[in-house]
Amino acid sequence: MLYKRCGRSGLLLPEVSLGLWHNFGSEDSFSNARQILLHAFDCGITHFDLANNYGPEPGSAEINFGRVLNSDLATHRDEMVISTKAGYKMWEGPYGDWGSRKHMLASLDQSLKRMNIDYVDIFYSHRFDPETPLEETMSALITAVNSGRAIYAGISRYPVPQALKAYEILRSAGVPCLIHQERFNMFDRHAEQHVGSLETPTLIDTVSESGVGLITFSPLAQGLLSDRYLNGIPDGSRMTQGRFLKPEALTPARHAAMVSLNKMAAERGQSLAAMALQWNLQRPAITSVLIGASSVEQLDRNLLALDGPAFSSEQLAEIDRILAPVEPM
Numbered sequence: 001m002l003y004k005r006c007g008r009s010g011l012l013l014p015e016v017s018l019g020l021w022h023n024f025g026s027e028d029s030f031s032n033a034r035q036i037l038l039h040a041f042d043c044g045i046t047h048f049d050l051a052n053n054y055g056p057e058p059g060s061a062e063i064n065f066g067r068v069l070n071s072d073l074a075t076h077r078d079e080m081v082i083s084t085k086a087g088y089k090m091w092e093g094p095y096g097d098w099g100s101r102k103h104m105l106a107s108l109d110q111s112l113k114r115m116n117i118d119y120v121d122i123f124y125s126h127r128f129d130p131e132t133p134l135e136e137t138m139s140a141l142i143t144a145v146n147s148g149r150a151i152y153a154g155i156s157r158y159p160v161p162q163a164l165k166a167y168e169i170l171r172s173a174g175v176p177c178l179i180h181q182e183r184f185n186m187f188d189r190h191a192e193q194h195v196g197s198l199e200t201p202t203l204i205d206t207v208s209e210s211g212v213g214l215i216t217f218s219p220l221a222q223g224l225l226s227d228r229y230l231n232g233i234p235d236g237s238r239m240t241q242g243r244f245l246k247p248e249a250l251t252p253a254r255h256a257a258m259v260s261l262n263k264m265a266a267e268r269g270q271s272l273a274a275m276a277l278q279w280n281l282q283r284p285a286i287t288s289v290l291i292g293a294s295s296v297e298q299l300d301r302n303l304l305a306l307d308g309p310a311f312s313s314e315q316l317a318e319i320d321r322i323l324a325p326v327e328p329m
Contacts (some may be wrong), residue, residue, distance in 0.1 A: 001016070011178065013213070016291055017290050018040045019290040019291065020292075024036075031062055034064075047081040049290055050069070051124075054084050077117070083122035086125035087103075104137065118140075123152075134169065156182070178212070180213070180214055185276065225247065229258065264315070268302075
């Protein structure tokens, strides 16, 4: 595993981090989840990314992670970076959602109890709340750090104008924003695109100029950028469940691009998934790429992205050509 500096901080993160959005909840096999977590750590993945509502049931991914941490990895706590988030719906009522100081700090305290730990390394605002003053949401992150419940503050899925303001609020309070989390993959490249006009900086420009680390999630477009859907929609796949990845995502243009990209990956001696992950990793602004895993074997296959051959400028141009006709997800 290689480790990269997170923005202009002193923290190093593994190039590949493990996200617990799927496969680690109460409806999943705890034994399988434990094996994945231990194998990931043995492979040098030191960063584990959670959120208050990860499951299902909401909160159960944190509970299961805490069980493994305390039974198997407790002596390695100082070798691990554990992150969690608040801002999406976690419980019923007026205080279980969005970005109020009330929700953010109550949620963090609940997360610490579920994982049975005293602090997290990174506490994120999971999304921008247009109804709550940004100063209030950021004040919760500042309090989390100053109270010792978190070491660093981060934000997730913030538009560029609000991100820049958040960076400034945190910086002025002496709690600089460590990291920005955003979706990024071959089918969703909005982080490198100008919004509104060419004068508006891209998100990748923004984090680079602000000294903030960037961690990307959904690098495989929830499985589209793997061999899983090359021949249609298999029974039991995530797409058949229709929760986050819906059948209409598999458009003819997107499928044609998948086939062409898979051919290129084979010529490089890689799987499509490994090439798609490496395509993320080759960008200097990206500190780490978050992957999910449903098995130890899948985790190992994805980690092959770390050993792939470097992209030539011609190959990158060819990828852009393949993707040009595809409507962004």
